[in-house]
Amino acid sequence: MAAPSVADSIGRIARRDYRVAIIGLGYVGLPLALTACAAGFPVLGLDINPDRVALLNRGESGFRHIADARVRAARASDRFVASLDFAGLADADAILICVPTPLTRHREPDLGFVADTARAVRPHLRPGHLVVLESTTWPGTTDEVVRPILEAGGLRSGVDFHLAYSPEREDPGNASHGTATIPKVVGGDGTDALRLAQALYDALVVATVPVSSPAVAEAVKLTENIFRAVNVALVNELKVVYQAMGIDVWEVIEAAKTKPFGYMPFYPGPGLGGHCIPIDPFYLTWKAREYGITTRFIELAGQINTAMPGYVVDRLAEALDRSAGRGLRGARILMVGLAYKKNVDDLRESPALTLIERLTARGAAVDFHDPHIPVILPTREHAVLAGRRSVPLSPEGVAAYDAVLIAADHDAVDYAALAAAARLVVDTRNACGRAGVSGPHIVKA
Template identity: 70%
Template sequence: MSALVQRVRDRSFRIGIIGLGYVGIPLALTACKAGFPVVGFDIDARRVDQINRGESFIKHIPTEAIASAIKEQRFRATTDFDELRDVDAIIIAVPTPLTKHREPDLSYVEATARAIAPRLRKGHLVVLESTTWPGTTDEVMRPIFEATGLKSGSDFYLAFSPEREDPGNPDFGTSTIPKVVGGDGAAALELANAVYSALVVKTVPVSSSATAEAVKLTENIFRAVNIALVNELKVIYGKMGIDVWEVIDAAKTKPFGFMPFYPGPGLGGHCIPIDPFYLTWKAREFDVTTRFIELAGQINTAMPHWVVDRIAEALDRQQGRGLNKAKILVMGIAYKKNIDDMRESPSLRLIELLEERGATADYHDPHVPVIPPTREHANLTGRASAALTPETVKGYDAVLIATDHDAVDYKALVAAARLVVDTRNACAKAGLTAENIVKA
């Protein structure tokens, strides 16, 4: 162990990262910047080739950062998993989605573990970063690895350290976010903590992998429940003629006891819409009902339906018509502002709901020119972003602001639109008030 830790300190410790996406790429670049040699592994040959050419496929990650790491031979990508034998740490950052029945889908994690197992050797550190239910590292990963005859804690070291990426956040990047680390035993924790201490500003060691897994779920459940609360308040206050955004902005002036969360058209991203249900599923094993989590899920899932009803109501009041045969422009297809990340974006569901009610729905997004393939919205694949000019905007019966990108000229949008339904308070933040603006 002391020899391994010393190799971490002198930067001869080789790091391998499986899964070169929104988590894996920032982590690889952070490790390169810290002085480690890094090999990235992915099953997507086109993505691997793009990385090796020094190109970025994620908007908020500069091409220059990848190109520099490749040019200086600190980073390279491969589809050859036999090279796992040559690295010292294997960090796993693969998707953990839900099934159609809202149960954990660990197929990517299990497939990755089975790919690692025949290449596992003595001295390897294996760290799972993918969000999952407490116990996955010990109950799913370890048996697959120990079936090789090697023992965790003596032959190899197994740990869990949850990713905390926030794509597009200008204030916090991978290296400046504290990292929670839990290991399968003291030796695994020592080695994993040594590695992450060299990468990030601070590590937070915890007593076990299961505890670290629970930390990640707790962070995202906290957000999901509080977003559900303000979404419910939005509906209640709206019926009372009270602006929920004004209420929240006033409440957050209290210097203690209040933390602002904001409503929206639904939940998006790779964490909040999915992660809470990993604990809901696991809780059944212990005969526990997760009522807060499930209620929050119901409220947040209902938001796209509420928004569509609000559009229909506004069209009826302003134009004397319903959604059938109406033309709607959805502003923003990414799940949050100023990025190109569409994972679980509520805009996709909004388009489907609008079209189910007979409307024609187009979208405009300055960061997403074409909708890529998604797991649950294959019917929207390939649709292109509509042009945004005063002339095109005038051709729509309503504009729905689903994502409040800064690149949009909201003053020009409101001036040209017949009706603007704003789910993000974007117009008010731009200082705009007009009779054709409706908050939803």
């Protein structure tokens, strides 16, 4: 079967007569699927989790920051269906891959999901298909990993099908920027692949940013996340230094950001979390070794950020000793906020999980309250915590704990009331400061 011309495919995109398949219906794939559906495209969503597929087909998102109403609207339009059956790829025109790219236990890239997905796509690949990888990865993955797997079926990229890379830029819980309002970087394996991918994303988002190759697009994504990881490490280190000097780093940042040029505010915390910032920099450090290069700056930033939970635990131990003359062993600690950042129900790489384990190892009894996470689900790194449930907040309940540790600053928590009831508050997010609450029993960490 001859491949349709790129011009014909672009015309079909303009007419919305172009079928989009999205593999992976998580934090990245689902918003993309809903955006494509809202833009008028028929969308097939594929996932290997039957519970997830059933949930979506019932009209439920499963994520706090994605309204069920968006899923219901997509289902009601008859343009969106979730499925376990990859055979449906044969009827799609574009295949967008949005699967996880975690690290191994040895902090090396794990492209197992990407490779498995490419192998699942291969039997259904046909001439004219557009295949786009969106998963964050090291520069060269699209060409060196995905392309050979797809071409093993006999079709050739740039001749029979079109291959591109366009990094996801999702920020769960961001009320100002959603999928459709965030520009998309696109790099294609050849001019035709770039034209076709750009035409599709032009129909989905506010603007596209074409670059010369998939490797450049892959490098763009890593650069964005490394920039953030390095700057967070900087303010985390400043936090430690200024604390020793008796200076409030949050006050420093608030004053510094009044400068209208040459400065961008970043904020310290108990460690890095989420699906990008703690992981992506190590994809580049791993790839750089192939070229005999050591990424010292990036690796140092990783060391600083990884050390933050230990710093917080030490600050909590010191505060307990000063305020109550006791150590962590036998202390009752209430952790407020379990998610990796405010106002989401996302536990991926959350430093709060590490904090619980470290406090428990030092003899403390730890409960948690998170208005968005009723129970801790199993995770690869913190399986021992699975099943723990959020406890309710009440003045009497809070007062029974030796200390409250604020790890995520959800808006749904009344920090003034929390501080009024608590014997000791160790605040890693300046939540009490922003609520206008201060006092000798409130310690910033």
